[in-house]
Every structure is written in structure tokens, then in C-alpha cells.
Amino acid sequence: MYGEMACVLLFSRLLPFSHRLRGTSVCLLSLFLSYLCYCALFPDSAVVQKSGNPPSSCQRADGAKRRLQKSLSCLPDASFADATQLKTDQRRASTLHVAGNNTPVPPMVNLKFGNKKLPNAIIVGVKKGGTRAVLEFIRIHPDVRAAGTETHFFDRNYDRGLEWYRGLMPRTLESQITMEKTPSYFVTKETPRRISTMSQDTKLIVVVRDPVTRAISDYTQTLSKTPDLPSFQELAFRNQSLGLVDMSWNAIRIGLYALHLENWLRYFPLAQIHFVSGERLITDPAGELARVQDFLGLKRIVTDKHFYFNRTKGFPCLKKPESSGSPRCLGKSKGRTHVQIDRDAIEQLRDFYRPYNVKFYEMVGHDFKWE
């Protein structure tokens, strides 16, 4: 490069204008040829770092190569793993992904922060079971990234297509898993089939909770948005004195776990579904998270050292991270004081759910002890 510059200077000093014009053309031509040679030598210089090199290679590389490396792997937030990931991403960019339904879809590639992938694991339910807690707790694992909001893709937005869904996902490195949670999936008839069409390998997590407490929690939430709602008993019973429960009321229907599970087992083997106890999630969050990590094939990184019990909230919260930030409890809508329901109604609902609960325990091979 310096050779060409010197050449231009020399010509401009020593030669008359007409000669200078010819000389400059020669210099420009040689400059252009040098550039072509450079491109031929470093065709993929956008990602030149060797996968085995530590980030310090940023300081060792020379010239243009070093500048290109710096623009990627030496960014403060681009770790060595990111740089290696980028190389893989580039390779993958030249191929087409094939979704579970065999529809070829173009990969969404961003050279800076990895790819948006369809979820490997979904928290499919149940509403008011503790789904937000599980997602917020598991996503502190470095190998997990999750969509922040409920996507409702498989129940309300299915017509928008898989690319729309993928677009809602966070960018992940090859080693990271992508997750989302939408609790209504568990009770939506079409969802198991639709998820299995996307990928039969999708891991499913269901956070279950005593169906009676769950129904009261559900009602308390609806009441907070609709203050003139009929009473819980009016909605829960078709005839309370006869003990006739209204199974068509959503707050009741959702708790019939055995019935909903039957639909899932038509599309997924039981081993691909993990059940979290909503009760133990509160008394022993680390224990439940250990099982979730095992199920997802992750190293047990989220442990009891991440939690503390917040007396004011009455729930476990996440401790302040070592680096910065503040302790994190879930929002006000999680852990509300429930509406008081009379003992008789609760007993009647317990009697109603008992056979369904027993069936559910048999199906999953675990007694959740909802008595």
C-alpha cells in the first residue's frame, strides 16, 4: 500500500503533467490489482479468528486482519465464544434450515449476536401455576435465553407462521437453548399437534399446582381486572347445594390436568414432558430448578445460592448478582392475596378434583399431594 503512495508522490514531483496522468493511471491500476490480490487471499476475512484462539489474538493479529478481528471479537460484549459462534453462524447461513414440518425456511442470521432459533423448550402451562417464576429462574442460566413475553403463537397467532414466531425469539449462540412460556398452551386442543409439527424434539415443561388453589388464583386475577365479576361460587358451581361443578368455566376446566395431558400424550412421549410442582417451587426453588436443568440437559448452575426468601413478598426472590443490579422478586401480580372462599366450597371442589388428580398422579408417576 505504502509502495503505491510513494509511487504517486514521485510521479507528481518528477514528471510533466501528461506523463503524470499516465503514471497515475498505472499507480491506480496497481492499487486495484493489489486490492484484488488481498481479497483473493482473505476471502472470509470478516471472521478470521481461529476457533482455538483466545481473545488475546486481537492484539497479535496484523494490519487489516487485526482491524477486522477487532470489529467482531474484541467488542466489549463479544466474548470469545461469540466469535467462534459467529464463524459457525456464517457457515450455517449458506444452508437452509428445515423446520419440523419440512418447510425450508431461511435462517435469520445476524453476524453480531447469533441466530434467532425456534424454541427447544417451551413452558406450556399451567396458568397461575408458577410459570413466570420458572422462566425467570431458569433464564439466569448462561446457556438459556428466553422470549420475555408470552407469544401465544400456537393458540392465537398460528396463522402468522413460524418465521413470525422465530422473529420473537432472542438471538442465541449455538450452545444456548431458546425458551418461551405461554401457559394457555396446555389447555388448547390444537397446540400439542402444532408444536410436534414444528419439532417433535421440543421439550415441554408444565408447572402444576393444586387445581383448587389454582382456580382461586385465576379468579383473583380476573377480579382484579373486572371488579363487578360474580362471586367465585356463582361461577364455580352450576348448583352448589347439589355439589354440581361447572366444568365449562375456564378456571375449573384448566385444573383437569389428566384430561389435558391425554391430548399431549397423543403427540409427545411422557419422557419429553417435565412437571414442576408449583408448591415446591415456592418452598424449594433450587430443588425444582435442579430438576429442570437436568431435564433440559444443562449443567446445574442455578442453585440455592441464587435465591433468598423475601419476607415482605412471602416468596423466594433472586439474589443480587455479584456484578451489579438489585435483588429481583417477581411483580405484584405474582403472589397476590387470594379472595377468601368458604370452607364448604373448597371441600366440594377438592372432592370434585380428587379422581382427576389421582388419574394425573398415575399418568405422570408422581403424587403431588394436593389434599
Ligand SMILES: Nc1ncnc2c1ncn2[C@@H]1O[C@H](COP(=O)(O)OS(=O)(=O)O)[C@@H](OP(=O)(O)O)[C@H]1O
Ligand atoms: N418466587 C415466586 N414469586 C412470586 N410468585 C411465585 C413464585 N413462585 C411461584 N409463584 C406463584 O406463581 C403464581 C403465578 O403463576 P404464573 O406465573 O404461572 O401466572 S400466569 O399464568 O403467568 O399469570 C403466583 O400465584 P398467586 O400467588 O396466586 O398470585 C405465585 O403463587
